[in-house]
Amino acid sequence: MSKSFYFCTVCEDVHYGGNPPEECPTCMTKDAYEEIDEEEAKEKMGF
Ligand SMILES: [Zn+2]
Structure with missing residues (x-):
């Protein structure tokens, strides 16, 4: 199984x-995650 952002x-x-994660460890919201590609992930992380 491949990994994703x-x-x-x-x-x-x-x-x-x-x-x-089922529940976000930072804001505790359930089902808040959406799959993004690597480029988007880098932008979100500030690279
Ligand atoms: Zn969150």
């Missing part, structure tokens, strides 16, 4: 892994 639509936390 996900970001929280509420607080814009970026997660990298096989699956997005």
Whole structure:
């Protein structure tokens, strides 16, 4: 299974892994993650 980038639509936390977290560890929102591509992830993380 390949890994992907996900970001929280509420607080814009970026997660990298096989699956997005069920609950965002930063803002505690459930099902807030959306899959994004690597370029978008870099932008969100400020690279
Ligand atoms: Zn969040």
